[in-house]
Amino acid sequence: MHDNPPRASRILIVDDTPANIDVLDQMLEAEGHQISVAASGEAALDLAPKIAPDLILLDIMMPGIDGFETCRRLTADPATKDIPVLFITAKSDAEDVVKGFSLGAVDYIAKPFREQEVLTRVRFHLQRKHLIEEMKDKNRKLTEVNDLKNKFLGMASHDLKNPITSIRGYARILLDQGGKLPEETRTEFLEAIHEISGHMLELLGDLLNISMIESGHLNLCLKNDSLAALVEERLRVHRFLAEKKNIVLHASLAKLPPFAFDASRIGQAIDNLLSNAIKFSPPDKNIHIALEDADGHAKFSVRDEGPGLSEEDQGKLFGPFQKLANRPTGDEPSHGLGLAITKKMVEAHHGRLSVESAPGAGSTFSFEIPMQSETP
Ligand SMILES: Nc1ncnc2c1ncn2[C@@H]1O[C@H](COP(=O)(O)OP(=O)(O)OP(=O)(O)O)[C@@H](O)[C@H]1O
Ligand SMILES: [Mg+2]
Known part of the structure; x- marks a missing residue:
């Protein structure tokens, strides 16, 4: 339980008697609150949705619509229904009190009031x-986490089911007809099993990464290293994959001074940007990779001649489980996890991942991380 309500709450006083307003105004302002005043029910109904007060002190007997009707309308309007209404009135027969509560008021203060009583009740409400509000916020967050977990389970079961089915299929054929199959076919099947299970391992690794990131347990292992050397190493692997699609990788890598980073995590970020550029580009295209010093930051970028991304897709790119309009051009696996992981890996290094793209104009993905020899 919090000892103090948030300071500077906004309170709306609704009363037609200036003397009452003055007393309440001074008292509540001295507590640090911001006070707004409405001299009638109509004025209150007009003002409340605009200023969204944290609490309303409402007189009952006023010319025009009275406090009861004002309260009824305030609690019926979605824009004002969550604002606590306290009646503060000389009309305090048991019947009136009951009526006030039945219209949605949260409390009732009789006039003439004692200052301390008003302050205590206001503080409480x-x-x-x-x-x-805090509870609602926590609930919203829990719902988000729960949705993510459901997506996680849905995707894991869907994306793991297909490869397992294929592996079982190959294994069945090998068991049933292994002896009769030509050596070549057997090797082909075993290679398929090996490749498919490799993809499954990668997916499981990514799922573990996401759950580790979401639960806030991403620990970095920082070591002074050469980022250019790491990029060179990752490029060797991806050149081989690019060749299958007749895609040419052009690299221009500045020799940056060694600095502290987690080579395995940044390697994952590099791998995902390179694999995306190759995966979503049609054959016979070029991909330009650059590493440069941008104002004390190491900037790694990958520019492709692929399909590009709409503004709408760019807005979703970095969330987990986002498979968007662009699909792989060579039947590669796609789980929509890579960029979400890349973003977190880069941010864990106090860096930034960004994209520049337009439909039909290719995409450039880049990340920048500060180069500093000390622990980021
Ligand atoms: N270079 C790119 N060009 C065009 N579209 C891209 C590019 N990179 C990513 N996308 C789009 O963004 C989506 C999300 O990318 P992300 O790397 O997160 O997942 P993925 O590559 O589909 O799967 P995973 O990385 O988990 O194997 C992709 O499915 C694709 O639609
Ligand atoms: Mg990817």
Whole structure:
């Protein structure tokens, strides 16, 4: 429980008697609150949705629509229904009190009031509102995490089921007809099993990464190293994959001074940007890779001549499980996890991942991480 409600809450006083307003105004302002005033029910109904007060002090007997009707309308309007309404009135027969509560008021203060009583009740209701908002916020976050977990399970079961089915299929054929199959075919099947299970391992690795990131357990192993050497090493692997699609990789790598980074995590980021450029480009295209010093940051970028991305897809790119309009051009696996992981890996190094793209104009993905010899 919080001891204090948030300071500077906004309170709307609704009363037609200036003397009452003055007393309440001074008292509540001295507590650090911001006060707005409405001299009638109509004015309150007009003002409340605009200023969204944290609490309303409402008189009952006013010319025009009275406090009861004002309260009824405030609690019926979605824009104002969560604002606590406290009646503060000379009309305090048991019947009136009951009517007030039945219309949605949260409390009732009789006039003439005692200053301390008003302040205590106001404090209590502000605190209560604050706690309710906190709870709603936590609930929203829990719902988000739960949705993510459901997506996670849905995707894992879907994307793992297909490869397992293929592996079982190959194994069945090898068991049933292994002896009769030509050596070549047997090797082909075993290679398929090996490759498919490799993809499954990669996917499981990515799922573990995502769950580790989401639960906040991403630990970096920082070592002074050459980023250019790491990029060179990763390029060797991807050149081989690019050749299958007749895609040419052009690299221009500055020799940056060694600095502290986690080679395995940044290697994953490099791998994903390179594999995406190759995966989503049609055959016979070029990919330009650059490493440069951008104002004390190591900037790694990958520019492709692929399909490019719409503004809408660019907005979704970095969330987990985002398979977007562009699909792989060579039947490569796609789980929509790589960029979400890349973003977290880069951010863990206090860096930034960004994209520049337009439909039909290719894409450039880049990340920048600060070069510093000390632990980031
Ligand atoms: N260079 C690119 N050109 C065009 N579209 C891209 C490019 N990179 C990513 N995308 C789009 O963004 C989506 C998300 O990319 P991300 O790397 O997160 O997942 P993925 O490559 O589909 O799967 P994974 O990386 O998990 O194997 C892709 O499915 C694709 O639609
Ligand atoms: Mg990817």
